[in-house]
Amino acid sequence: MTTEIKKVNRIAVRFSGDSGDGMQLTGERFTADTALHGNDLATLPNYPSEIRAPQGTVLGVSNFQLQFGDHDIFTPGDNPDVLVAMNPAALKANGKEVRPGGHIIVDIDTFNPRALEKLGWKQDPLEDGTFGDYHIHRVPLTSMTLNALAEFDMSKKDKERSKNMFALGLLSWMFSHSLDGTRTFLKTKFAKKPTVMQANLAALEAGWTYGENTEIFGVRYEVAKAPMAPGVYRNITGNTATAYGLVVAAHKAGLQLVLGSYPITPATDILHTLSALKRYNVMTLQMEDEIAGIGAAVGASFAGKLGVTTTSGPGMCLKSEFMGLAVMTEIPLVIVDVQRGGPSTGLPTKTEQADLLQALYGRHGESPLGVIAAQSPADCLMAAYEACAMAIKYRHPVILLTDGYLGNGSEPLLVPTMDDFPAIAPNFATKPNAVNAKGEPAFHPYRRDPETLARPWAIPGTPGLQHRLGGLEKLDGAGSISHDPANHDRMTRLRAEKVKRMVNDVPDLEVIDPDGDADLLILGWGSSYGPVTAACRNLRQQGVKVAQAHLRWINPLPRNTGEVLRAYKRVVVPEMNLGQLSKVLRAEFLVDIVSVTSVRGLPFAVPEIMHLINAHVDELNLEHEVSEEDEK
Amino acid sequence: MTTTEYNDLTELTGTAFVPRVAKDRILARKEFVSDQEVRWCPGCGDYAILAAFQSFLPELGIAPENIVVVSGIGCSSRFPYYVESYGMHSIHGRAPSIATGIATAREDLSVWVMTGDGDALAIGGNHFIHALRRNVNLNIVMFNNEIYGLTKGQYSPTSPVGTVSKSTPFGSVDHPFNPIRLALGADATFVARTMASDRQHLTETLRRAALHRGGSFVEVLQNCVIFNDGTFDDLKSEDHLLRMEPGQPLISGDRCIVRDPVRGLVVVPTSAVDPATIVKHDPAHANPGVAFALASIEGADSHDLVPIGIFRDIVQPTYDDAVREQIRTFSEAAGGDPTDADLAALLAGRNTWTVAP
Structure with missing residues (x-):
């Protein structure tokens, strides 16, 4: 049988199912295969905040969309060309967003009267013209998966869990992707569960074979490789890129990275990623709350490490008092805010850019700090790096703003070499920088660098440089407590001026x-x-x-x-x-x-x-x- | 009951990895005195604590640069300014979190948190219990004067019910914390109570806290001359103190502690019991229940019979040692510090593709 192969410039695919159907994994695998195929791409996972929302309801639908093409792809696409709906709820939630004339693949086994009734559909929407504008493909995904796994000694429920791999196999056929990447992935992931591995591999192959043997689609697509700058590429999510940017910055600065954090969606993946990187001298402290997360980071920075904290949404509010302390004590600190819908708990798994004014001004007193915003998932790498470099150079907290879309979304990254990252020098203070009233050598913690206005970073363990920092206003230079009106005015302006001078390290707007x-x-x-x-x-x-x-x-x-x-x-x-x-x-x-x-x-x-x-x-x-x- | 010998347990001291000064360098108290003018009210109990601290530090053999004192907000939290060491006067209640970051990142420092009853138990209650249950190698010294001093006299989480203060003109109605029981409830591995007015006992307790590897909690009963003067006056009489010494029977004046099968530890007239049945103090007992019972004896909360000394001192793995050990293990397995090539490999990950020029 020959199926027509249609060449297209770009295509957007959305995988949709119950939050337990494994749609995120399916999407990630399809993305990896697409990347290996040489297309440019962008992805957007979109999932409910409930871990396992009620099955078969629109509320529980979990989506993963990607767009790939033979040219620069900047977004995951708006209206998908292909929708894979693992159940009627997924169709209900997404069907109308498909581009008219697009393909909708449904697991027809799940379209029973009870499931439809649960969604308020009195008639079968596949038959009554509701989706008349689309090419509907009725694929018995569940039963075909069960057939493929007939020989396996597993429960029916466990076998059904492999239906996402069947769907992936089918889509891989549809878009002429090799299965090799996913085969390797499954073999590694389930190395300790051979039966599960074999079942998933069998379902994957069965999906491909189903595409090959039926005339259901009548068409396959091929998206040519995108012209991209030469080099080695990988696919990367914004959260992973952020984590790596922090690690590389600490490495280049010769400092240990210490993350103080508390789990919160959608920032948690940065904590997950960093906590697995012990080999890279990364210390992660999962603290008792958001406040303690930044507190531990402040302590680590004071102790001469690169202190970082990561958060989202309400976590930003909880950290603000500590940010004020970091501004007052003028220590290097990076705060990563993966913005999400707000205020309050808001939309925890959805994206928004509404923390900007909080980042700029959301502390009491005149409390300026550096703010950088990453522009794409891959850019999170360099943005995180720049935030660290700036914080270290100017001895000041810097906020890195990303958001749920960047954090969870992915795109290809042209893997940089270590030489692509500019040097970072922590330049710890080692010697007294002043004399006291008796003419003896002394250390003045607020005696600033004339160019950057940065104060010296003297870390505990350095003889002769003992000093006390704190939230109280300090005397310009000497750093003792000062309530003098003129001094407070001067220090307030100095802190503002220091942040302004960071502009010397900010490239012009292009x-x-x-x-x-x-x-x-x-x-x-x-x-x-x-x-x-x-x-x-x-x-x-x-x-x-x-x-x-x-x-x-x-x-x-x-x-x-x-x-x-x-x-x-x-x-x-x-x-x-x-x-x-x-x-x-x-x-x-x-x-x-x-x-x-x-x-x-x-x-x-x-x-x-x-x-x-x-x-x-x-x-x-x-x-x-x-x-x-x-x-x- | 067996009483465990004290010294058998101190495998690693709290300052095991902190560098010691050269043998020929004799540290003096004045090396730990900063140039800042001390600004507590005349007669404040804090002076005694500062003096005891500065006097005992030379014994540790640790130079000022290897000591870090962190505090929150309150009268007690001015403490770091007066100690010649590295220090941070931070924000209200949060010092344990900062100290956790410092102590975990640096094993070569002796880390002290100086705090008060409001700072540690009200606004900072969460950090206090978590630092203790993690068993981070740091020392929390809490000055308990049962009042808010810096904000000029409101009742605190340790003020007894009925305390008349500026914010409770008709007497407070909320039930106070017993700091010792709170720390024990958090599974703290070193818990002690001492008094600012007993210099010798205070110094010895601080010494023991410094020796302990893990989280140490020392409650120091301290008089606020302005807003709560005389609150511990009862304790000027030895009859109201139960001095707990490891291995020694628990006796105070003509009273002693015995085990009652139903009521646990009870206070009875010493003359009424066989001396052999008087409970001997064992702070190394693995079960915190014994220490909890001691902290709860009749009269403890009313100042009629207040136990002072070390309630609990046990050896348990510390959080910071374990965190560093994990990193060290992975680092050694991978052949030492990461190189540029290692970082490049991390960035590339396992799934790459190459676009040819």
């Missing part, structure tokens, strides 16, 4: 404006980079003139930020909050920013941004024509 004559600038920050970049590229292909810039360092802002903003007739800032960066930019530069916001717990969709850009470009053109009229 603008992508290929023709150089756009009137409209789209300025994003953090995880909107993907959708904004894809939207701008699509529109330029259609002849629309639009400039794009993206902020990574937000405190301090790149030196040329004001200049860039003022160079455009209109600046639009899309954010997954109610306009937080816009507020900062307006206040800082008196530029009338157009704020566009969305807080749906999901990243911006590319068509949404394209539509937005088009509307503004049209308006600007109209204004242009009107003003030309006036001149006449």
Whole structure:
């Protein structure tokens, strides 16, 4: 039998099932195979906050989407071209999001009247035209899996657990992926459970064979390799990249990495990753709460290590008093905030960018610290590295903002070499830097470097440099307690000035404006980079003139930020909050920013941004024509 | 009942990995006195604790740079400023978390948390119990004056019911913590009570705490001359103190402690019992229940008969040693410190693909 092989430029696939169906694993495996195939890609897992929400309900549906293509892929795609629905609830939750004309593969074995009734479907939606716009493929996934495992000495329930591998085998056939990667993966993962390993392998093969032997699809797809810069690649999630960025920074600085943390979604994976890296001299302390997490990190930094804490959502609030202490004591510290929907518990597993103002200002008193936002899953590596380098150089806390989308999402990373990371020198103080009233050598903990304003980092164990830090205001230089009004004014301004001087280590804001004559600038920050970049590229292909810039360092802002903003007739800032960066930019530069916001717990969709850009470009053109009229 | 010899248990001391000064260097008290002017109220019990601490430190043979004193907020928490060592006057209640980070990251430091009843047991209660149950190698010295001093006189978590204070003008109605029982409830491995007014006992207790490898908790009964003056006046009489000495029968004046099959440890007139039946103190007893019973004897909470000394001193693996040991094991198995090549391999992971130029 020959099946037509259709070549496509890009395709988006969504795996969907009960949260116990193994959809995240299936998606991750499919992603790994796609990457090995040479496509560029981006992924987005989307799962409920309940561990095992009620089976068969929309609430319990867990999704994993990826988009892959033969060109730069910036987002996991908006409307999937292919949906794999492991049960009716998955179809109900996702069916209408599939691109009209797309493929929906359902496990037909799960479509029984009781399951449909549970979802409020009185008739079979596959038959009554509800999904008439789609190619529906009724695959007996469960029964085919059971058949394939007929010979296995396992319970029916255990056999059914392999149906995700059947689905993966089928999709691998559909997209001409090799099964080798998953075979190796299963052999390693279940090395100690040979029966489970064999069952999963059998289900995987059966899925492939099913595709090969039935004419159900009539078509296979092939996505050519994407042209990518030469080098070695791997796929990486933002949370893993963040963890590795911290490890590399500590290594380059010659410091031990000490993480003080407390489990919280979606930041926990950073703790998981780091706790397995003992061989790399990484110390992880899972503390009793968020406060103790940052407390242990502050202690470690004081002791001469690279102290880091990781958190999300409400954890950021709990840590704020300690951040104030780190600002006051001026010690290197990195706080990673994987932002999630808020306020309060909010949407723990969904993404948002609404902690920006908290990161910048959310402490009592004048309490400035460095803030950098990663722009893509792979960029979390370098952003984490830069945060550490800045914290160490300026002896000051730095917040790294990522979010649920970046943390859980993945994309290929061009694996850097150690030489790609600039050197970090902790330069511990070793000698007295002052003399006391008696003319003896003394150590002044707040005697600053004239260029960076950083104070010396003298660690316990260093003879002669004993000193006491603390939350009370300190005398400029000598560092003893001081309630002097003029001193507090001076120290407050010094701390602010020090953070401002970090700008010397912040690259200028780059603008992508290929023709150089756009009137409209789209300025994003953090995880909107993907959708904004894809939207701008699509529109330029259609002849629309639009400039794009993206902020990574937000405190301090790149030196040329004001200049860039003022160079455009209109600046639009899309954010997954109610306009937080816009507020900062307006206040800082008196530029009338157009704020566009969305807080749906999901990243911006590319068509949404394209539509937005088009509307503004049209308006600007109209204004242009009107003003030309006036001149006449 | 067997009484375990004290010294048999101290396999590793609390300062085992802290460098000692050269043999010919004699440390003096003044080396541990900072240039900061001490600013507690005249007559405050804190002076005595500071003096005892600074006087006993030279005995440890550890230079000032290898000692770290961390505190939270409150009168007691000014302590680090006055000790010539590394120190941090941090934020309210959180010192145990900072100290955990320091002690776990650095085995070559002697780490002390100086705290008060409000700092340790109210706002910092969570960190207090977790530092103790983890058995981190650090010393928590809690100055208990049963009042908030720095905020000028509100009742604290150790104030007895009925305490009239600025925030309880008609008497407090909430039940206090017994700090010893709280620490024992957290499975602390070293728990002791002493008094600021008994210099010798205080010094000996601090010495024992420093020797202990693991989390040490020392409650120091300390008088606040301004807001709670005289609260421990009863204890000026030896008749109200039960001095606990390892291996010695528990006797105070004409009272002693015996075992009652139903009520556990009870206070009885010494003349009424066979001396052989008087309970001998055994702080090394594995079961914390004995220490808990001692901390709960009749009259303990009303200051009629207050046990002082070491309630519990047992050897157990410490958190920080175990954390470092795991790292050391993996590091040694992998051939020592990670190289650039090791890091590069970590970054690449196991599933890579190569795009040819």
